[in-house]
Amino acid sequence: xxxxxxxxxxxxxxPHPHPLRNxPHPHPVRNxxxxxxxxxxxxxxxxxxxxxxxxxxxxxxADALEVLYVVPIALLAVRFGLLxxxxxxxxxxxxxxxxxxxxxxxxxxxxxxxxxxxxFLLLGTLLxxxxxxxxxxxxEVARYFESSLDIMATIDAxxxxxxxxxxxxxxxxxxxxxxxxxxxxxxxxxxxxxxTAAEHAALENGxxxxxxxxxxxxxxxxSYRWLEWSAASSPTGDVIHAVARDITVQHEAEQQLANHAHxxxxEVAxxxxxxxxxxxxxxxxxxxxxxxxxxxxFEHTGRVGATAAAIATGLExxxxxxxxxxxxxxxxxxxxxxxxxxxxLKPGKLSAEEFEVMKTHAALGARLLAGSGxxxxxxxxxxxxxxxxxxxxxxxxSGLAAEAIPLVGRIVAVADVFDALTHxxxxxxxxxxxKAIDHIQNGAGSQFDPRIVSAFLAIQRDAPxxxxxxxxxxxxxxxxxxxxxxxxAPPVIPASQLACGCANGSASNTAAIAATPSRSPS
Numbered sequence: 001x002x003x004x005x006x007x008x009x010x011x012x013x014x015p016h017p018h019p020l021r022n023x024p025h026p027h028p029v030r031n032x033x034x035x036x037x038x039x040x041x042x043x044x045x046x047x048x049x050x051x052x053x054x055x056x057x058x059x060x061x062a063d064a065l066e067v068l069y070v071v072p073i074a075l076l077a078v079r080f081g082l083l084x085x086x087x088x089x090x091x092x093x094x095x096x097x098x099x100x101x102x103x104x105x106x107x108x109x110x111x112x113x114x115x116x117x118x119x120f121l122l123l124g125t126l127l128x129x130x131x132x133x134x135x136x137x138x139x140e141v142a143r144y145f146e147s148s149l150d151i152m153a154t155i156d157a158x159x160x161x162x163x164x165x166x167x168x169x170x171x172x173x174x175x176x177x178x179x180x181x182x183x184x185x186x187x188x189x190x191x192x193x194x195x196t197a198a199e200h201a202a203l204e205n206g207x208x209x210x211x212x213x214x215x216x217x218x219x220x221x222x223s224y225r226w227l228e229w230s231a232a233s234s235p236t237g238d239v240i241h242a243v244a245r246d247i248t249v250q251h252e253a254e255q256q257l258a259n260h261a262h263x264x265x266x267e268v269a270x271x272x273x274x275x276x277x278x279x280x281x282x283x284x285x286x287x288x289x290x291x292x293x294x295x296x297x298f299e300h301t302g303r304v305g306a307t308a309a310a311i312a313t314g315l316e317x318x319x320x321x322x323x324x325x326x327x328x329x330x331x332x333x334x335x336x337x338x339x340x341x342x343x344x345l346k347p348g349k350l351s352a353e354e355f356e357v358m359k360t361h362a363a364l365g366a367r368l369l370a371g372s373g374x375x376x377x378x379x380x381x382x383x384x385x386x387x388x389x390x391x392x393x394x395x396x397x398s399g400l401a402a403e404a405i406p407l408v409g410r411i412v413a414v415a416d417v418f419d420a421l422t423h424x425x426x427x428x429x430x431x432x433x434x435k436a437i438d439h440i441q442n443g444a445g446s447q448f449d450p451r452i453v454s455a456f457l458a459i460q461r462d463a464p465x466x467x468x469x470x471x472x473x474x475x476x477x478x479x480x481x482x483x484x485x486x487x488x489a490p491p492v493i494p495a496s497q498l499a500c501g502c503a504n505g506s507a508s509n510t511a512a513i514a515a516t517p518s519r520s521p522s
Contacts, residue, residue: 044072072319085128089120173220189216299332307415314455328380335365
């Protein structure tokens with residue numbers, strides 16, 4: 001059976017010669033010089049010394065040559081993090097004091113010197129802290145890359161692997177070096193190469209942003225393993241990021257199912273559920289990566305899921321829908337992974353241009369989650385796209401109003417805003433719980449659906465004070481339910497009911513979405 005796009009015909013015919021045939025050999029990678037610790041220190045000292053001499057020769061203090069010291073301070077902060085930044089700042093302060101003392105130039109006021117001291121310390125502290133945090137995040141992502149059971153790979157424009165994780169060697173038996181030595185298409189079964197190349201071409205020419213397909217991949221022992229691929233182009237379009245899972249056992253079961261349908265039906269269904277749960281967990285990890293950037297506790301998504309499930313229970317949605325909502329709601333802000341740090345982590349209000357960029361995360365999240373057969377991810381797609389709509393129609397991205405907003409989006413709107421208000425963010429401090437509750441109540445009929453607000457207030461009113469504060473102390477939701485407790489095929493809210501905001505056939509089930517108030521443009 002040749003490679004085929006998941007959910008598409010098995011055979012696809014493409015013009016010849018195919019763009020992935022006869023891939024050229026890659027050019028040698030340029031080795032850019034990287035300064036080690038001692039080299040960085042030497043260069044920084046030379047810069048400090050050179051700028052000091054330049055300052056000493058300048059007879060006009062108004063030139064403010066002290067500003068040149070920010071260069072070695074930044075260099076030390078980038079190389080050594082917070083400690084390097086502070087050390088550079090202190091050295092810069094020392095040189096300024098030495099210059100003023102030795103030259104007896106006192107034209108600069110004490111306030112002016114204090115400003116330079118504060119500026120140097122702020123630069124060293126902020127830049128150094130950012131570098132340390134960035135390195136911690138990179139280390140966390142690298143650990144996930146190394147420990148993943150799925151094959152993760154990066155493919156360049158010439159069709160060669162540039163990076164693969166250890167799962168490749170565990171699954172196929174090839175070392176990372178062996179994978180990089182040959183063109184990707186050489187590993188693919190001859191019968192699957194045309195369809196595989198077509199998927200690659202679809203990403204290269206921009207006709208598809210993501211592709212999902214299966215093919216047979218040659219292992220080191222000469223056998224072929226069936227792999228299921230999910231791939232997407234990088235934002236710059238110069239590389240392709242791909243994830244593959246070994247589904248050889250599943251594929252063989254599907255082949256046997258043609259002859260033994262009744263015997264193998266239960267086993268194949270279980271394997272399919274496992275694959276869907278695994279994909280859901282992978283996207284939860286993606287949500288966590290995004291959350292690392294603007295939530296120091298890394299618990300926001302879990303709390304939103306738990307609060308949304310509690311509201312849904314108050315609205316008397318059935319238990320299966322509540323379970324789906326609990327799992328889908330944590331993915332509401334997955335699109336923030338595409339928002340630049342300078343906007344996402346900005347302390348204070350956003351400018352109008354920055355706010356427009358921030359608003360794109362809703363549509364980006366929906367595009368990332370769309371196209372899955374999983375009920376959880378289908379609901380997560382709807383939530384990601386609609387949880388910033390407002391009951392009065394002033395939300396985004398589509399400007400939907402009232403019951404035109406999907407029910408699950410309206411529920412998550414209240415849960416998301418409440419959690420955002422009661423926890424510290426880069427741009428604001430946490431509100432008291434009661435103040436946040438009052439804000440939700442005042443937004444009924446404008447920002448939020450009054451029925452959803454009533455259900456939320458009922459939860460707060462009926463819960464003891466200590467239990468109410470659990471909303472702000474770190475509720476977590478499971479990544480996925482146990483196979484022994486999850487129904488085999490839980491029903492999902494039909495598209496027609498999602499579009500009109502109804503559930504269980506009731507047109508009175510209504511809710512709304514809202515943006516966090518403090519992230520509006522200045």
